[in-house]
Amino acid sequence: MVNIRDLDPSASPLDYYGFELRRLREAANLKQSDLGGIVFCTGSLIGQIETARKVPTRDFSERVDAALGTGGLFSRLVGLVLRSQLPAWFQAYAEMEAKAAYISTFQAQLVDGLLQTEAYARAVLGARIEEDLDAKVAARMERQRILDRENPPLMWVVLSEAVLHQEIGGWQVMRNQLAHLLALRSREWVQVQVLPFEAGAHAGLPGTFTLLRFEGDPDLVYTEDFVQGHMTANPQTLRDGSLRYDHLQAAALSVEDSASRIARVMEERYGNRPGSDGRAVA
DSSP: OOOOOOOOTTSOHHHHHHHHHHHHHHHTTOOHHHHHHHHTSOHHHHHHHHTTSSOOOHHHHHHHHHHHTOSSHHHHHHHHHHHTTSOHHHHHHHHHHHHOSEEEEEESSSOOGGGOOHHHHHHHHHTTOOSSHHHHHHHHHHHGGGGGSSSOOEEEEEEEHHHHHSOOSOHHHHHHHHHHHHHGGGOTTEEEEEEOGGGOSOTTTTOOEEEEEOSSSOOEEEEEOSSOEEEEOOHHHHHHHHHHHHHHHHHSOOHHHHHHHHHHHHHHHHSOEEOTTSOEEO
16 A cells, blocks of 8 residues: 655645645546556556655656646646756756756766766766666756757757767667767757867866856856866856867867767777677677
């Protein structure tokens, strides 16, 4: 039997979601198992979400909206719920990222979170998170929805070539991740450049950073250390960050040559590998 407990809907977005799910389910005279049958999940899962023990997905929310005729309530709420699953110190940045008109980032070690595949994100987050990994991955995927908006931000990414070679999650995960980067060429508002090894010493040696530009609001620079992130609108820091980024773009391969480098690494490093029977697998 599902252990029901009272929720304070003001405690968190997750608690509010669970409170509303139970309220509207009961208003429809449905048991948890009834609703589960309609949205293709177990009654136990419904109970876990209603008691804020499980984080709902966007797909689940859309199916519940259809089942209960809520007018999209849960599809709207789930964005807040998933954002609340981000680290507390990162949530302020995620809010600003979602408002930005221009995003320019240099990544020294990892593919930027907005461009990660789900499998790559799971491998990255799984390296340091043991609990609620599904929720953390879902929260990262939710961030990427800003690139699917009618008016998405213009995003320019410079990746160190080391990012392409650092095998995260195994060769198949990496192959799919690099293929995803190549597929992004169909989105004119997303541009990817590779800073090649042959560039030598470069302006990004101090580490990863991101510039956020807004329509009518002050620009921001974002950096991270191993503890937390830091945002600033300090004019001198912005000037330094912009200059560094200009130098990185100048030292990087062109967008076209970057795509060729990504494709080459994808085939040479993560190409066909022998399966257990000795035959090549794609």
